[in-house]
Amino acid sequence: MxxxxxxxxxxxxxxxxxxxxxxxxxxxxxxxxxxxxxxxxxxxxxxxxxxxxxxxxxxxxxxxxxxxxxxxxxxxxxxxxxxxxxxxxxxxxxxxxxxxxxxxxxxxxxxxxxxxxxxxxxxxxxxxxxxxxxxxxxxxxxxxxxxxxxxxxxxxxxxxxxxxxxxxxxxxxxxxxxxxxxxxxxxxxxxxxxxxxxxxxxxxxxxxxxxxxxxxxxxxxxxxxxxxxxxxxxxxxxxxxxxxxxxxxxxxxxxxxxxxxxxxxxxxxxxxxxxxxxxxxxxxxxxxxxxxxxxxxxxxxxxxxxxDKELAVDIGATEVALDTRRAAVRSGENAFGNLVADAMRAATGADAALTNGGGIRGDTTYAPGRVLTRKDILTELPFGNKTVTMRLKGSDLKAALENGVSKVEEGAGRFPHVSGLSFAYSGSKPAGSRVSDILVGGLPLDLGKVYVVAVNDFVARGGDGYASLENGEPIVDASSARLMASQVIEFIQAGDGVTTEVEGRVRRLD
Ligand SMILES: [Zn+2]
CATH class of the missing domain: 3.60.21.10 (Metallo-dependent phosphatases)
Incomplete structure (x- = not known):
């Protein structure tokens, strides 16, 4: 100096x-x-x-x-x-x-x-x-x-x-x-x-x-x-x-x-x-x-x-078993992944939300009845990722989902956890043409329609192969966004315990 x-x-x-x-x-x-x-x-x-x-x-x-x-x-x-x-x-x-x-x-x-x-x-x-x-x-x-x-x-x-x-x-x-x-x-x-x-x-x-x-x-x-x-x-x-x-x-x-x-x-x-x-x-x-x-x-x-004291605070019990082990959040639909995506969508009011399994890092299990603390959520979401929103064409959303399951056989961190949408995929088909039956808000995906989508700032920047998300028109970008972890904490506190289950949002067909 x-x-x-x-x-x-x-x-x-x-x-x-x-x-x-x-x-x-x-x-x-x-x-x-x-x-x-x-x-x-x-x-x-x-x-x-x-x-x-x-x-x-x-x-x-x-x-x-x-x-x-x-x-x-x-x-x-x-x-x-x-x-x-x-x-x-x-x-x-x-x-x-x-x-x-x-x-x-x-x-x-x-x-x-x-x-x-x-x-x-x-x-x-x-x-x-x-x-x-x-x-x-x-x-x-x-x-x-x-x-x-x-x-x-x-x-x-x-x-x-x-x-x-x-x-x-x-x-x-x-x-x-x-x-x-x-x-x-x-x-x-x-x-x-x-x-x-x-x-x-x-x-x-x-x-x-x-x-x-x-x-x-x-x-x-x-x-x-x-x-x-x-x-x-x-x-x-x-x-x-x-x-x-x-x-x-x-x-x-x-x-x-x-x-x-x-x-x-x-x-x-x-x-x-x-x-x-x-x-x-x-x-x-x-x-x-x-x-x-x-x-x-x-x-x-x-x-x-x-x-540190604030982090020790209890935020709610989980009524369902949660599994955030590495393989569990990278291979298929996951209750904790659903919880995160639901919190992102609730906080932003987006049509759909997506976050990558590789962003969930706790590598642990929570038995039903376990009371979660704020620190648990930060341990699960340690990267300080923020939730951004964008206007995204249906075709780019589909491409994002294709990317999400393109390396499922490798256990890659890009595996998508979603809210407000559901889809099916065939893991044995070539990467890039695995996804089918996409519904957004219960309706078939319209490739030409523009949706408001919430994703974490890492994948929004094209991280984990999510290049199609870079085509989105930002609504709230990373410099204006809020922390995903804070949104998940608030979502759990606002609810009556964690009840999110695996419910067929991401279905493997083969
Ligand atoms: Zn600013």
């Missing part, structure tokens, strides 16, 4: 000094360092990168460095923290807000995942947040704004005013549980309105925190010239883009990378009066070698211990 900044900064400082106009100075120049993180819901580091304690460490380092020079640091968040982590499934994201408070964020924007538990839970979380959260394009019950969120923010920094607004992706209603009371205005419309307000209030620099794909960020910048900087999120890209006038910065996800935009702001006498100039330098810090902040690391350890 130290090495990185030392090597990057002197060069950029030189460039900055050279390019400053030689005009009478009207205000003291200001160093403003923006430290930006987005799409972070993971407590601790994974493969040595990311997590709360590393984000905190960089923020602290940068504050010490910049404040010693009389400058100011803005620690910003680009949305998506309340969900979909495991612990969030239990405390509805409260631990993330507590950590964000402790790290000391200065501003955040609402992401789609902030609405995963519905608007009422979000209102509670916003009450807990000690930092301003922006929702500039959101309206609630027909009125602009969202309870507890700001539409705009003006931050004093030295002799300058920094204006902030926050924009949330307009497809949030289809990606989360924002419900009928929450509406999202087109990004550029809201951005134009709020930017004008901020400029009237004297903002020298306008920053839009956004949670949208970068194509939308580009569109917003093109349509609203008054925005200087976009600090983004949502598509998990590591991105720095600068055309000399406007800049976009996105920092990947989970704090694996932390983006720093170090700006020298100055007000000079231009041809037509005082004029603001700002010169950015950018660094994108890979947190792999960043030391963890010990104080935050301790809090994280506390939450991890709480997670």
């Amino acid at each position: 130290r090495v990185l900044l030392r090597t990057v900064l002197p060069v950029l400082l030189l460039a900055t000094l050279v390019s400053l106009p030689r005009l009478p100075v009207l205000a003291e120049p200001l160093r403003l360092s923006i430290v930006h993180v987005n799409d972070w819901d993971r407590l601790d580091a994974k493969d040595r990168a990311g997590g709360a304690a590393k984000i905190a460490s960089i923020a602290r380092y940068e504050r010490d460095r910049v404040e010693a020079e009389g400058g100011q640091v803005l620690l910003t968040f680009g949305g998506d923290m309340l969900s979909p982590s495991l612990l969030s499934g239990f405390d509805k994201g409260a631990h993330m807000v507590a950590l964000a408070n402790a790290i000391g964020f200065n501003a955040a924007v609402l992401g789609n995942h902030e609405f995963d538990f519905g608007p009422d839970v979000l209102i509670d979380r916003l009450k807990e947040a000690e930092y301003p959260v922006l929702g500039s394009n959101i309206s609630y019950k027909g009125k602009p704004g969202f309870p507890g969120a700001e539409r705009s923010l003006l931050v004093e920094a030295g002799e300058y005013k920094i204006g902030l607004l926050g924009l949330t992706t307009t497809d949030t209603p289809s990606l989360s549980s924002s419900g009928p009371d929450v509406a999202f205005a087109p990004l550029a419309d809201a951005a134009r309105e709020i930017t004008e307000v901020l400029r009237r209030q004297g903002a020298d620099l306008v920053i839009a925190l956004t949670h949208a794909v970068y194509q939308k960020d580009l569109e917003t910048l093109r349509q609203v010239a008054g925005i200087d900087i976009v600090l983004g999120g949502h598509d998990h890209l590591v991105l720095v883009l600068y055309d000399g006038k406007q800049a976009i910065l996105k920092s990947g996800s989970q704090g694996n990378f932390v983006g720093i935009m170090d700006i020298l702001i100055d007000r000079v006498e231009g041809r037509s009066g005082p004029q603001l100039v700002w010169q950015p330098s950018f660094s994108m810090v890979n947190t792999l070698e960043v030391e963890e902040d010990p104080e935050i690391a301790q809090r994280v350890a506390g939450f991890v211990a709480r997670l």
Whole structure:
């Protein structure tokens, strides 16, 4: 970390000094360092990168460095923290807000995942947040704004005013549980309105925190010239883009990378009066070698211990015998596989659901009467897979089922467990032409019809040979989806014990 900044900064400082106009100075120049993180819901580091304690460490380092020079640091968040982590499934994201408070964020924007538990839970979380959260394009019950969120923010920094607004992706209603009371205005419309307000209030620099794909960020910048900087999120890209006038910065996800935009702001006498100039330098810090902040690391350890306790919680008894041994989940219809697929379909409202047997890993048996814990489900579904939904043509669904049984003789992990559909197959026929009698919702599959299908994100990416699923048109993609394991836990808790049996969803004919 130290090495990185030392090597990057002197060069950029030189460039900055050279390019400053030689005009009478009207205000003291200001160093403003923006430290930006987005799409972070993971407590601790994974493969040595990311997590709360590393984000905190960089923020602290940068504050010490910049404040010693009389400058100011803005620690910003680009949305998506309340969900979909495991612990969030239990405390509805409260631990993330507590950590964000402790790290000391200065501003955040609402992401789609902030609405995963519905608007009422979000209102509670916003009450807990000690930092301003922006929702500039959101309206609630027909009125602009969202309870507890700001539409705009003006931050004093030295002799300058920094204006902030926050924009949330307009497809949030289809990606989360924002419900009928929450509406999202087109990004550029809201951005134009709020930017004008901020400029009237004297903002020298306008920053839009956004949670949208970068194509939308580009569109917003093109349509609203008054925005200087976009600090983004949502598509998990590591991105720095600068055309000399406007800049976009996105920092990947989970704090694996932390983006720093170090700006020298100055007000000079231009041809037509005082004029603001700002010169950015950018660094994108890979947190792999960043030391963890010990104080935050301790809090994280506390939450991890709480997670362990939450995992020991009973969720319901199974009334039927369950067998998740490797051969059992890869060779034929399986009660546990049916349970997982049923939970995915129930959580998404899809026409049909499919998950691969290789994703079920407990390799054990549960006798009738056995009480399942949350940990049992996580042991069965350890990959952190998410449930995505897509519009998929009947012909591609058929191809997926053909793939699913194409290597049944090898015990391959691609074997499909399904819900909302049933089919038969002949294992002795050549792979690719084994499947017959496909019913979706009790009706014969229509090859030309488009179905809403829920699958795990691994097979959606074409994993385990499921190439035809890549033809689907995403409805909820992996960056917006919820954990399969959380859905199965909730499904069991909502029901009256596990009663799912083998019932002829996948029938072998030979
Ligand atoms: Zn998002």
